[in-house]
Amino acid sequence: MDEFKEYILKCKNFNEIYDIRWKLHLGKKVQKKHYKNIKLGLINVPCGGYGDVIKCIKIYEYIKRWYPGIDVTILSASQQKFRNLGIKTKIINIKNKNNNNEAECSKFKDLRVVGNNKFNCFLVIPVIADPFEINDFNKMIPYATDWNTFTMSEYNDIDTIPTDFPIGVGNKNLGLFFDKPILKKQKFIKNPYALVYIQPSEDGLLHSRYCFLSFLEMIINKDKYKNHKKFEVIIPNWISQDILFYQPVKSQFLKITKKQYQKITVITKEEEKILINNKEIKDKNKKNNRKTNKIKTKRITKKNNSKELIIRGDILPQPREKFIGLIKDSIKDILLTGDESLVDTLNCCPTKTIWYQIAPWKQNLAENLAIETGNKNYKTYRTSCGNIKGYKFKNDTQKLIKENDFRKKGHERFDSAIIGLYENHNNKDIQKIIDIIEHSRYLDTLKKKIKNM
Numbered sequence: 033m034d035e036f037k038e039y040i041l042k043c044k045n046f047n048e049i050y051d052i053r054w055k056l057h058l059g060k061k062v063q064k065k066h067y068k069n070i071k072l073g074l075i076n077v078p079c080g081g082y083g084d085v086i087k088c089i090k091i092y093e094y095i096k097r098w099y100p101g102i103d104v105t106i107l108s109a110s111q112q113k114f115r116n117l118g119i120k121t122k123i124i125n126i127k128n129k130n131n132n133n134e135a136e137c138s139k140f141k142d143l144r145v146v147g148n149n150k151f152n153c154f155l156v157i158p159v160i161a162d163p164f165e166i167n168d169f170n171k172m173i174p175y176a177t178d179w180n181t182f183t184m185s186e187y188n189d190i191d192t193i194p195t196d197f198p199i200g201v202g203n204k205n206l207g208l209f210f211d212k213p214i215l216k217k218q219k220f221i222k223n224p225y226a227l228v229y230i231q232p233s234e235d236g237l238l239h240s241r242y243c244f245l246s247f248l249e250m251i252i253n254k255d256k257y258k259n260h261k262k263f264e265v266i267i268p269n270w271i272s273q274d275i276l277f278y279q280p281v282k283s284q285f286l287k288i289t290k291k292q293y294q295k296i297t298v299i300t301k302e303e304e305k306i307l308i309n310n311k312e313i314k315d316k317n318k319k320n321n322r323k324t325n326k327i328k329t330k331r332i333t334k335k336n337n338s339k340e341l342i343i344r345g346d347i348l349p350q351p352r353e354k355f356i357g358l359i360k361d362s363i364k365d366i367l368l369t370g371d372e373s374l375v376d377t378l379n380c381c382p383t384k385t386i387w388y389q390i391a392p393w394k395q396n397l398a399e400n401l402a403i404e405t406g407n408k409n410y411k412t413y414r415t416s417c418g419n420i421k422g423y424k425f426k427n428d429t430q431k432l433i434k435e436n437d438f439r440k441k442g443h444e445r446f447d448s449a450i451i452g453l454y455e456n457h458n459n460k461d462i463q464k465i466i467d468i469i470e471h472s473r474y475l476d477t478l479k480k481k482i483k484n485m
Contacts, residue, residue: 033461037482040465046475047194050178054196057451058444066454067099073151076108077126079137079160081231084186085113086352086372088157090209091184092121098443099450107145109135117352124149126172141171153180153453159195160186179456179466182449187371188397197445199438202400206445207438208375215380218357220347225264226251227362229348229355230369230389230417232270239413241281243389244271247367247418249288252341257363258292264342266358272300272345275307294338300345310338356380367417369394382429388416404432 039052074092078084088106095104108114109126125146128135135143137160154176156164164183170176185193187208188200198205228247232240248265251257274281275298286307289296294310350358356376359366368374369389377384390398390413402410406426409415456462465482472478 033459036462036465037485040469040482041479043475046478049469049478051196053179053182053452053456054445054449057448057455060448060451062099062447062450064099064101066451067102070102070153070450070453071151072102072104073124073149073154074104074106075126075154075156076106076110077136077138077140077143077160078108078110078113081370082113082117082349082352083371083373084158084160085110085117087184087186087209089114089117089119090211091155091157093211094209094439094443095446098446105149105151109138109143140169143172145172150175152457153182155182155184155197157184158186158189158199159183163191163193164195180453188394188400190396191393196449197442199442200397200400201404201432201436205400205436206442207436207440208378209372210375210379210433210437210439213356213376213379214353215360216353216357218354218361220358221264221266221344221361223262223264223342224257224260225266225344225362226257226365226367227358228265228267228271228367229373230268230271230367231391233391240389241271241274243367243413243417245281245284245288246420247365247387248285250418250420251363251365252289252292253420254365260339262340262342263293264344266344266347266362268348269301269345272298272343275343276300276305289341292339293341295340296343297340298343298345352376359384365418371397378429378433382433384429385427386429387418389413390416401432404436405429 035056036052039056040049043049072095074088076084076088078088085108088108092104092106095102105122105124106114107124107126109128111123111125114121114123126135126143127146128138129142129144139162154173156169166176166178166181169181182197183195184197185195185199188202188205189198199207199209201208226247228244230240230243244267251265252263257263275285276282286296290308293308295306296308297304297306299305347358349355355373356379359373359377360380364383365385365387366377367387367389368377369391374386374388377386388398388401388410390410398410398413398416402408405428407428409419409425456466465485468481468485469478472481
């Protein structure tokens with residue numbers, strides 16, 4: 033009670049008051065009594081891809097591990113994505129009020145929860161797009177308040193600040209969601225291969241194309257890769273379509289590759305097409321003079337030293353376990369975008385050299401990756417996807433992992449929040465203070481009321 037009052041009296045603005053939910057009990061040890069009666073709902077409204085879904089899965093697993101027996105349930109606008117990832121636990125559907133098929137990326141005021149399940153606290157994981165507003169959220173869940181609702185950002189997301197759990201790299205962020213991933217041996221490819229997992233975006237498609245071509249040019253010119261007789265590159269299907277049907281990309285692709293490879297095949301989900309096949313060179317003038325025969329002999333020799341490049345757009349996407357298997361068996365250099373593919377690579381294969389597609393909304397993450405790893409290539413999109421001069425550079429992923437682990441930095445804040453929920457619910461004096469806070473408009477007036485209690 034006294035600690036609660038003292039904290040409020042020290043606050044410099046009204047919004048700071050609500051941080052008491054996770055600040056007041058930092059460093060205290062959580063007990064089972066603190067969470068045994070909690071019914072926690074994880075609110076997941078993803079927006080594109082699987083990253084937001086995987087974050088929710090990881091938080092769910094952390095909470096179950098940290099607080100044995102706690103009642104925690106996932107409520108999601110994309111139940112099917114959880115099922116696609118092999119998650120069989122109970123998922124409560126969140127649907128659009130007007131269109132059941134368009135719940136992702138929606139504002140909370142446009143959504144509804146299916147069923148009559150009741151919870152006494154919520155964690156929004158992650159908050160997307162606009163800063164979180166409780167008045168928007170309780171259009172979906174009417175009994176949600178500032179005191180029973182917590183928020184979590186995406187990695188290094190500056191658009192949704194402030195949140196209760198700002199996750200990401202560096203500064204005051206609480207780290208990345210590391211775990212011990214389940215690996216499934218990949219059975220797709222036997223040849224040496226590189227893995228590319230990047231996304232197109234309407235405001236960054238030109239850079240997405242440049243990103244792939246930059247990475248490709250780098251890896252096929254590295255000494256340790258360019259001598260492979262047969263080399264494959266796994267890519268998203270949209271890139272293979274570009275190579276076949278979008279002339280600017282096709283021309284640049286061939287300019288980069290045709291000097292190195294005598295046969296180039298592109299495989300999409302729909303077809304397999306040979307772009308170049310110079311492996312068998314027929315001499316139309318067989319019966320000419322001896323000079324012609326010498327030329328033919330040279331060409332046959334060239335055939336024996338020929339190399340083949342296979343572009344595979346038919347493999348991705350895959351369930352997480354298989355995708356991590358693809359990461360593990362790929363060459364040391366890998367090109368990624370997004371959050372969880374980056375973290376999965378750090379989890380399974382910390383010695384990999386990760387090249388990173390910087391989406392406009394991931395600039396802050398890239399900048400902090402540069403600081404934490406010492407890898408200067410992350411500072412600009414021109415070098416982050418692959419730098420032909422960047423063969424040797426600092427890339428301290430061990431430091432990145434050690435100093436940015438949510439299981440250490442985030443766990444303490446979770447404990448404090450859990451204890452705070454218990455105290456706020458069971459202490460009548462604290463409940464009176466909360467009621468005063470909710471019926472006060474100005475900080476000075478609130479402090480006078482608290483002093484007079």
